[in-house]
Amino acid sequence: MAMKFEKKGDGVYMLDVCGYVCPHPQIYCKKSLEKIGEGEVLEMIFDNPSSAETIVQMLDQAGHELMEKKNEGGKIVFKIKKA
Amino acid sequence: MEEKRNQIWAFVVTGLMILVSLLYYKTNVYYMYLVAYIWFGIAYGMMLQYGRFCFASASRDLFAAGVPRMAVGILIALIFFSVIQATLAATNMSTFHPAPFGVHTLISGMIFGVGMVLAGGCASGSLYKIGEGNGTSILSILGISFGQAMFVDIGGPFLKLVPDTWRASSVAKNLPADKVRSWFDYYLSGYVWDQPSIQLSHTQTFSNAFPGASKFFVADALISAIIPALVLIVVIYVFYIRKGFLKKRAKQTGKPTSFSDEFGGIWSMLTASKRTSLMGVIIGITAGIHIFVMKGMQIKFGISNFGELLTKMGHAADTSIRGTVFDPGYWYITSQEGQFGGWVLDKLGWDMHSNVFFGVNNGLPVPWRNPALWMSIGIIFGAMIMSLMSKEFKFKLPKGELILWGLLGGTLMGLGSRPALGCNIGAFFIRVAGGDPSGWLYGIGMVIGAFGGVKFFNWWSERKMAQEMADF
16 A cells, blocks of 8 residues: 655645555645645545545644545545645 | 446445344354454444544654554543543443553564554554555554464463473463463463453442442543543643644744643644544444443353353354454454464464463454454454545555565564453553553553654654665
8 A cells, every 4th residue: 555646737736645544644644744845736536535524624733724625425625726 | 437437335344244143143142242342343444444543653653754643533532532431431331351460561662663663554544554555554454463372372382481480380270281282372371361351430439439330430540541641642732743833833823822722732633524523433432332232242142151042052162162253342453363373373273272472361253253354354344334435445555665664574573462362452442441550561562662763763764764865
């Protein structure tokens, strides 16, 4: 099992950590946001609901914008714009 | 369609639990004692899942992501639970008992803290995550179960590590010789049982200063739980939230911030994750009601331990030589998982009755007659019902590195809970709220251990990210 971090387009990145449980999704989210530039977008896909609550608060505290969140058959997708 | 299917499964699981309860009632009214554990387990499971309530995230998310929601949730639960616990103690309706106090509590907490971060959940958190379909948590619970069972029974070369003072003290207690064979047997009977147990309300200082029922509220609730919890809330605010909040507030208002903004900041922290904080309140109250109900049932049946009812029903073989089984009378995890592991190993030919932990203290009941184990099963099914209703249930097989982390973390949690006679719930949450300072010692150990676990995972994640991002 491996996490996936890919560049999807200009200023848009994808982080796939499906299968991972706490604390991996929140740690990978934090580290991915540290790697990308201001104003760039991170599309994060994960399936550990417990991580969602922490990630939302982490984004709020850091001032990043959670542009979109959806639940697709147990998979949670967050679209995050880095502040 | 999927929503409908989830709802149907939630009803099926609920129906199954009702059916199990009715079958127990039909078999013998004494089993209502066990049924009470089942339904409190279900209630805990639903609340834990809804609130994402996991003690591992309290320190882990604080250190790894700077997010205090869970630490705050636990402190809120502690405040509410301590008040109810004091009320029950004041009316002689409490089943709480303090634990032996010593450095072993701190060391155990540290081992448990590392384990819960590696496993991705604490003892109760791993149970509710099984209910969400998380396969890694199944491995954690297996690690807790079998790790503990083996730990309490292993002798051989480890007996050389037993100090003479432990041997002498153990022998003086006149326990049956065939029950004292492992390192843990000597540790328990020759060291732990000799340590003092402290409950603030029972100390001379507080008994004299606050005669009557007030000592439970002042010493056990206010001094042991509420004041430390409030101090910790302020400390967490100052170190993790204050700077960012005041900066945001000043930008919004265009004015310099004042002292009243500090209260706004603390309130904003307390309400940042409403579902976690709300569940903190409700879990705290429920844990208190649980004690009240179990004590009420003990009075109704004229017993102090479920082992007495098992004996009346002809199942004396389930109990220890004292006629008891593990029956905490409140929210507790890990000992019952150890009993499950011990029962399985016993069936496979490993004699698990000849030790102090099972043979003298806790018994080895078959799983379907084990009241505390039913509480754990209830937590799993309660969380399953809640996650199905909120479309969050998804079965995930453990893969790759998570298999190692789950098993290793679970085993460490087992090893870290047994020497302290409890885990994040029994050794920390319940004890702190009951006025037992050893609870804070265990909590400090857990935080230190969790800090080490987070440092390791940070290093591990950096390494993996560097490999993945080599092309960028």
